[in-house]
Amino acid sequence: MLTMLHKIMYIDMLPPVHEKDPRRRIVERYKRHLFHVRQGAGGMKKELTRLLEGSTEHVAIDLAGQHVRYDELHTMVEDLLSTNGYYQSIKLTANRIEQSSSTHVMSQTL
Structure with missing residues (x-):
């Protein structure tokens, strides 16, 4: 659930583009809907669950x-x-991260 929230936030923080993308506008509005004051944590969880499950609502x-x-x-x-x-x-x-871990493990074995 947090991954989907991160994805939505990532899209919202993308730099502006010359050509407006209607999909981006919809995702940005959905983000505002998620963080609306009256939404609350329970409402956000329900929304993200519907999104992750691919509800047809x-x-x-x-x-x-x-x-x-x-x-x-x-x-x-x-x-x-x-x-x-x-x-x-x-x-x-x-x-x-993988390369860093490999380097760290190799240095410990030497």
């Missing part, structure tokens, strides 16, 4: 008359992450 955010389901939102999040190099940066970080 409509997300309760104002999109000027448009409706988005949780499964569609989940796809948008993953597409945006992939497009913006999220998984590539995670892979690079994991490789650095």
Whole structure:
């Protein structure tokens, strides 16, 4: 659940782009919905659970008359992450950690 929250925050913190992406706008609105004062921790947990499970219910955010389901939102999040190099940066970080651990283990055995 925290991983999905991190992904949403990552998208929200991306630098602005010249061409507006409607998927990004939807994810940003969903983030504001998650952190709304009246939402609370329990409400946030329910929302993230629906998102992770890919519920076919409509997300309760104002999109000027448009409706988005949780499964569609989940796809948008993953597409945006992939497009913006999220998984590539995670892979690079994991490789650095692995190399650092290997170097540390080798130095201890010498």
